[in-house]
Amino acid sequence: MTTAYGTIDQTFLNQLHTLTDKDRVSTSKALxxxxxxxxxxxxxxxxxxxxxxxxxxxxxxVVKLCAKHKIPVIPYGTGTSLEGHIAALHGGVCIDLSQMDKIVEARPQDMDVTVEAGVTRKALNEYLRDTGLFFPIDPGADASLGGMASTRASGTNAVRYGTMRENVLALTVVTPNGDIVKTASRAKKSAAGYDLTRLYVGAEGTLGIITEVTLRLYGIPETISAAVCPFPGLEEAVNTVISIIQCGIPVARMELLDDRQMYAVNQYSKLDYEVAPTLFFEFHGSPSSVEEQIEMVKSLAEDFGGKNFQWASQLEDRDRLWNARHNAYYAALALRPGCKGVSSDACVPISRLAEAIMATKQDIEDSFLDGTIVGHVGDGNFHTLFAFMPDDEKELAEAKRLNARIVERAIAMDGTCTGEHGIGHGKMKYLESEFGEAGLEIMRSLKKALDPDNIMNPGKIVAL
Amino acid sequence: MTTAYGTIDQTFLNQLHTLTDKDRVSTSKALxxxxxxxxxxxxxxxxxxxxxxxxxxxxxxVVKLCAKHKIPVIPYGTGTSLEGHIAALHGGVCIDLSQMDKIVEARPQDMDVTVEAGVTRKALNEYLRDTGLFFPIDPGADASLGGMASTRASGTNAVRYGTMRENVLALTVVTPNGDIVKTASRAKKSAAGYDLTRLYVGAEGTLGIITEVTLRLYGIPETISAAVCPFPGLEEAVNTVISIIQCGIPVARMELLDDRQMYAVNQYSKLDYEVAPTLFFEFHGSPSSVEEQIEMVKSLAEDFGGKNFQWASQLEDRDRLWNARHNAYYAALALRPGCKGVSSDACVPISRLAEAIMATKQDIEDSFLDGTIVGHVGDGNFHTLFAFMPDDEKELAEAKRLNARIVERAIAMDGTCTGEHGIGHGKMKYLESEFGEAGLEIMRSLKKALDPDNIMNPGKIVAL
Known part of the structure; x- marks a missing residue:
């Protein structure tokens, strides 16, 4: 299917101006x-x-006007996605939701909150601070919650609290014909019809635009304790993780950084951690449960040679530690000023994780390109960042080759090409190997049924 | 849309016989x-x-043959659903999956298992017994896991472990044209395209037939402790529940039975519990964490007049307790030999639960019909069973009227008409009040796109 899109001319722009304040419509080249x-x-x-x-x-x-003229519509939150999600492949109208940044209603008694799509995760937690509640999902960037829902984002807390898939209760969505739909009630569970909420979570704006998000909240744990522990080798660190998961210890965060990434973090965040494969931990719970978790984790880590736990129990020490972790992507890029990064995002069953990571490390060693490994390893998810110089086509080709190897290996292990970054247009070619032609055909049918003119973020997830 | 279905004649039956053993095809009236x-x-x-x-x-x-002749196809697991899900409203072929009862592969290291759709929840847990793992979702009936996925079932453990929505990792589905699709990898999380797994979980066989289910498993807790506690009134019991949830205590099970239901349970299971509004609890965790939970729950219960905790720490005592709870539906029916039941299934935000239940209790008191209340109250979900005599149209009308009041109240409270039973054809009329016309239109579009000839369990969830 090729869609003939309409033209954005002065008539269209004039109509657009009647729908909003004039100064909120821009055709400025830079913008x-x-x-x-x-x-x-x-x-x-x-x-x-x-x-x-x-x-x-x-x-x-705006969507109704675009639908009438068959103009592509691309939703925009903070622009921090990683697979070309916001690229206007067919031109069109970008709807920037960042000014829709109001907390619609917080309901501490129900432990949920409704926010406009432009509210960022940090702004939400700032707002919640006095309620004793927090929202755990934390991708590296301070992304908007609408964008996080759209890409089915997760982050460091997902091992304990789940991803956006588990933590979105309901959405308000504008459909491709401009209808406004509420996807669910606020009931904690429901068996009422097709799961419209999960249909839009992860749809990357290709089926409609998320304008409001209702999220589950959690009580701020009575006790929080964080630690950093270096290991003699990457395999030992990963095997510690596998043991912890298999023992069912409810760690809140468990992040792996390889030696090269630790070097980058030290440089970027001015820290002096040992340059070795390292696990970052966080424990949530009552004082006795946190103590119990720590004892078990320490004992398992020691079995694999991890001894020098460095603790951070004070809020500001923990903040420094996790800021360093959240900046890992930028830290790795900063190793080569002017470079860009290709970030892999494989996620595999936990029993295959050591194999997947060790093979990736070997790939890096065999390549002329530098790479750093960082991962939400409790979920079997890890990223490898290959930094390349933008004008060096050979480097980019090598980064893509390595990324493809990692993806293919993950899929062969019954894993996925993307744990949390999404498909955008960067990973479309891998969808068929992951789902097969029949699976892809269902995705195409969904897209055609809900967006027959292919105006919603066209060219992402599935091509029509 | 009215679909003209094909005719099941001898030619069709002959073709069916070529696809399976002859003795696995039956037109016997009784069967x-x-x-x-x-x-x-x-x-x-x-x-x-x-x-x-x-x-x-x-x-x-079989589906390919039915698709060719436009014959309706109705999947069947154990026949224990409650909203007419398996009624062959347009005749057709019932595919009974109960003999697809093999454990395809258990992977204790990944804490997951793949089963054929006909495996029941009890059979799975029986199989898992020696692995130290279990599958927590437990609707009252010993339902098939394919059926449980299809109705997005839950049960008493959902407050801690979630529902089928959270615990299905992947499905194998036969689509309406007979294609075989795997909906996801075994990765714990994924951002790869539309969430096909959640599309079929809860679709009640209207978009395809689930033939295999991959499920998350959990470690059997080190310590399990159960208790029963009577309260002076229904409101006190519900307010205890609300406090426990708002304090974030991770109880594994928390079930409410009203006085009338306790009477029924005593009669049916030959027990001698106090006939009063009662909470059934279960606590999972390490010895110290279970002790901590118990102390907190006891203290909150005492605040609301709940004092006489009766403990069951031995396996057989716990089994007796939970069997009594699981048989609540049959116990309530047994109060009136020969009766049938209309079971409501409202689920509301926890802050509205006391109001919803007290209003329901008042409805029962104001009616000439008897009713019992039982609920997965930690999730805001409760059932009211109205027992009526099948030949008494006045009683049935009254049961339906009461059910409608409960549904409307739940929806007005931003809750759902069904927490876990599903829509079938029994609750279709409530979908529009819950989702609005725009939401319903999306559901219809999904159905039309994936099953254009409307052969898959037609007449359920949405009418075309």
């Missing part, structure tokens, strides 16, 4: 280019217009 | 009637043929 640029290596592609919407109703009005 | 009858009050409706399949391939072959 459009910025809105077509994410944090990845994929080629930027600017939309023709950017509209800053202030309400679900405005999003609906 | 067909049994396969159109569930455990609810809804009118039974028999299929024309029942086929007992032995493999995914056979299911695919």
């Amino acid at each position: 459009c280019e910025q809105h077509g640029t994410d944090e990845s290596y994929h080629k930027a592609q600017a939309p023709d217009v950017v509209v800053f919407t202030l309400s679900t109703k405005e999003v609906s009005d | 067909c009637e049994q396969h159109g009858t569930d455990e609810s009050y809804h009118k039974a409706q028999a299929p024309d043929v029942v086929v007992f399949t032995l493999s995914t391939k056979e299911v695919s072959d």
Whole structure:
């Protein structure tokens, strides 16, 4: 299917101006280019217009206009995605939701909150601070919650608290014809019909635009304790993780950084951790349960040669530790000023994790390109960042080759090509090897049924 | 859309015989009637043929034949659903998956298992016994895991372990044209494309037939302790539950039975519990964590007048306790020999639970019909069983009226018409009030896109 898209001319722009304040519609080249640029290596592609919407109703009005003229619509949160999700491959209108940043309603008694799509994860937790509750999902970037829902994001807490898949209770979505749909009630569970919430979580704006998100919240644990522990080798660190998961110890965070990544983190965050494969831990619970978890983890780590636990129980020490971890991507890029990164995102069953990571390490050693490994290893998910110089096609080709190897290995292990970054247009070629032609055909059917004119973020997830 | 279905004639039956052993195809009246009858009050409706399949391939072959002739296909597990899910409203072929009862592969190292759709929850846990792992989801009936996935079932453990939505890792599905699709890898999380797994979980066989299920497993807790505690009134019991949830105490099970239900349970299971509103608890964890949970729960219960905890720490005492709870539905029916039951299934945000239950209790008191309340109250989910005599239309009308009031109240509280029983054809009329016309239209689009000839369990969830 090739869609003939409409043209964005002055008539269209005039109509757009009637729907919002004039100063919230822009065709400025710089602004459009910025809105077509994410944090990845994929080629930027600017939309023709950017509209800053202030309400679900405005999003609906803009989408209706675009639907009428068959103009592509690309939703934009913070622009921190990594697979070309926001590239305007066919031009069109970028709907920037960052000014939809209101907390609609927090309901501490139900441990849930409804936010506009533009609220970021840090802003939400800032807002919640006095309620004793928090929202755990934390991708590296301070992404918008609408964007996080759209890419089915996760992060360091997912091993204990799940991903956006488990933590979105309901969504408000503007469909491709401009209808406004609430995907679910606030009931904790429901068996009422097709799971519309999970249909849009991870759909990357290709089936509609998420404008509001209702999220589960959690009580801030009575006790939080964090630690860093170096290991003699990568395999020992990974095997410690596997043992911890298989023992069912409910660690809240368990992150792996290889020696090269630790070097980068030290440089970037001005720290002096030992340059060795290292696990970052966090434990949540009552004082006695945290103590119990720590004892068990220490004992398992020691079995694999991990001895020098460095503790951070004070809030500011923990913040420093996790900020260093969250900046790992930027730290690795900073090793080569001016470089860009290709980040892999494989996720495999935990029993295959050591094999997957060791083979990846070997790939890096065999390559002329530098690579760092960092991972949400409790979930079987790890990233390898290959830093390449943007003008060096040989380096980019090598980074892509290595990424492809990692993906193929993950799929062969009954894992996935992406644990949390999503498909965008960067990983579309891997969907068929992961799901087979029949699976891909179902995805195409869903897209065609819900967006027959292919105007919603076209060219992402599935090609029509 | 009205679909003109094909006719099941001798030619069709002959073709069916070529696909399976002859003795696994039956048109016997008694067998067909049994396969159109569930455990609810809804009118039974028999299929024309029942086929007992032995493999995914056979299911695919039968579906392909039915697709060719536009014959309705109704999947059947154990026939224990409650909203007319298996009624052959347009006749057709019932595919009975109960003989697909093999454990395909258990992988203790990954804490997951793949089973054929006909394996029941009890059979799975029996199989797992020596591995130290268990599967927690437990609807009242010993349902098949394919059926449980199809209705997005849950049960008493959901408050701690989630529902089928959270615990299905992947499915094998036969689509309406007979294709065989794997919906996901075994990775614990994935951001790869549309969430096909969650599309089929809860789709009640209307989009395809689930033939294999890959499930998350959990370590059998080191310590398990169960208790029963009576309360002076229903409101005090519910408020205890709300406090426990809001304190974030990770109870594994927390079930409410009202006084009338306790009377029924005593009669049916030959027990001598106090006839009062009662909470059933179970605690999972390490010895110290279980002790900690118990102390906190006891203290909260005492605040609301719940004092006489009766403990069951031995396996056989616990089994007796939970068998009594699982038989609550049958116990309530047994109060009136020959009766049938209309079971409500409302689920509301926890802060509204006391209000919802007290209003329901008032409805029962104001009615000439008897009703019992039982609930997975930690999730905000509760059932009210109205027992009526099958030949008494006035009683049935009253049961339906009461059920409708409960549903409407739940929806007005931003809750759902069904926490775990599903829609079938019994609750279709409530879907629009819950999702609005725009939401329902998306569900219809999904159904039309994936099953354009409307052959898969037609007349359930959405009408075309």
